[in-house]
Amino acid sequence: MDEPVGSGAVQSVRAFRVAGIVRVDRRTKHLVQRLGRGEIALICHRDLDGPCAQSLVSRGVAAVVNAETSISGKYPNLGPEILLQAGIPLLDDVGPAVLDEITEDDRVEIVGDRLYLDGALVAQGNLLTPEAVRQRLRAAKRNLNTELRRFVQNTMAYVGAEQGLLFEPSQLPVLRTRFEGRHALVVVRGERCLEDLQAIRSYVREVRPVLVGVDGGADVLLEAGFKPHIIIGDMDSVSDRALRSGAELVVHAYAHDGQAPGLARLQRLGLQGALFRSLGTSEDVAMLMAFEKGAELIVAVGTHSSLVDFLEKARGGMASTFLVRLKIGSSLVDAKGVSRLYRGGPPPVYMVGLLAVVAATAAMIFAWAPQVRGYLALIALKVRLLLGR
Numbered sequence: 001m002d003e004p005v006g007s008g009a010v011q012s013v014r015a016f017r018v019a020g021i022v023r024v025d026r027r028t029k030h031l032v033q034r035l036g037r038g039e040i041a042l043i044c045h046r047d048l049d050g051p052c053a054q055s056l057v058s059r060g061v062a063a064v065v066n067a068e069t070s071i072s073g074k075y076p077n078l079g080p081e082i083l084l085q086a087g088i089p090l091l092d093d094v095g096p097a098v099l100d101e102i103t104e105d106d107r108v109e110i111v112g113d114r115l116y117l118d119g120a121l122v123a124q125g126n127l128l129t130p131e132a133v134r135q136r137l138r139a140a141k142r143n144l145n146t147e148l149r150r151f152v153q154n155t156m157a158y159v160g161a162e163q164g165l166l167f168e169p170s171q172l173p174v175l176r177t178r179f180e181g182r183h184a185l186v187v188v189r190g191e192r193c194l195e196d197l198q199a200i201r202s203y204v205r206e207v208r209p210v211l212v213g214v215d216g217g218a219d220v221l222l223e224a225g226f227k228p229h230i231i232i233g234d235m236d237s238v239s240d241r242a243l244r245s246g247a248e249l250v251v252h253a254y255a256h257d258g259q260a261p262g263l264a265r266l267q268r269l270g271l272q273g274a275l276f277r278s279l280g281t282s283e284d285v286a287m288l289m290a291f292e293k294g295a296e297l298i299v300a301v302g303t304h305s306s307l308v309d310f311l312e313k314a315r316g317g318m319a320s321t322f323l324v325r326l327k328i329g330s331s332l333v334d335a336k337g338v339s340r341l342y343r344g345g346p347p348p349v350y351m352v353g354l355l356a357v358v359a360a361t362a363a364m365i366f367a368w369a370p371q372v373r374g375y376l377a378l379i380a381l382k383v384r385l386l387l388g389r
Helices: 050-058 079-085 130-142 144-159 193-199 201-207 217-223 262-268 282-292 307-312 319-331 348-368 370-386
Strands: 017-024 040-043 063-066 090-092 107-111 114-117 120-124 183-188 210-214 230-233 248-254 274-278 297-301 332-334
Touching: 017 063, 040 107, 050 079, 063 107, 079 090, 079 130, 130 144, 144 319, 183 193, 183 217, 183 282, 193 201, 193 217, 193 297, 210 217, 210 282, 230 282, 248 262, 248 282, 274 282, 282 297, 282 319, 297 319, 319 332
Parallel strands: 017 040, 040 063, 063 090, 183 210, 183 297, 210 230, 230 248, 248 274, 297 332
Antiparallel strands: 017 107, 107 114, 114 120
């Protein structure tokens, strides 16, 4: 990078310049698996969502070029703000034609709001600034009530069609992993999912729940230092490393036609997986499987439950999620956002007090227990003898 971006803000458009190898994909979640540090990501992602932006940040990209509009105003998506706060510039809305002009491994250069390939101008867009992002988000928030009304109407329209999730028994896959009488931790790659998982690390180590990664949630578990027992989903956003981790693999098959696109990927990797044919999203199916397999408690991390969550997933309703959560009821504990519940540590005065108590206890032992002094003297004598002194 010729002129670095600092303090989470893009420098002036005219002065900004960055060059690097480009990675290209219309699906951001596929692109991040190939991205290297210092490279430029060329995406086509309307309303760039938070989880995808966080994935780009974690890969250490030098810049992001979006062929689409990163904030259309439909809803207040957080992706652009996340990128800029991490000091990653975003050249926005350069047009889909650039995807035909630039190919993988090309070296491109961004100068201001323009994109160059081999010195030739190939696209021009908007280099977003923090203020521009804030203005667009404010406008999008004003549109939220309209989207909420449409979302609720769609949800109610599909409740009848998906009520089988509530009343009909599922055709569960045969698994080696036992759920009955155990806790199940279902991890989805959602906003702040890694932080939330770290916040309940002691729970995971002490209780040892069944670890279920939903697609990319399996990579979150690995990143946190845990090995998933089960990976379930469409298998489109999980890494090869996670799939080869030794976890049991369950491919979510579509209920209406039985198609399971994720199975083809497993076959290409020489892996085998069970099929679970069911309505709903993969995270719905994961929680339903844990419940019907007899899990005593289901702890969910990173799951989607708000309007913005579902709009970021490009879903127009939440019928399946509503029905599944209604079915599993009090068995579900949603740990999303737990990392923000309490961040403080013990006040310094507590540590001073603790050290004072320890010192006082040690002093009392030495003062009132001569046998302790004798024992320590014996140890010192043995050490001197061993050293030949």
